[in-house]
Amino acid sequence: MVDRFLIWSVNGTDRWIRRHPAAAWTIWGVLLVACLYVRWKHGV
Incomplete structure (x- = not known):
């Protein structure tokens, strides 16, 4: 179910x-x- 949704959203x-x-x-x-x-603000 999640895989199908991921594939659909990536294709979209x-x-x-x-x-x-x-x-x-x-x-x-x-x-x-x-x-x-x-990143600059946190000085990382």
């Missing part, structure tokens, strides 16, 4: 990324910056 995400590459890159960029900011 993949299709969405192919349709909206610019939005996908923007989301990845925001996530990356947020991650780096949190």
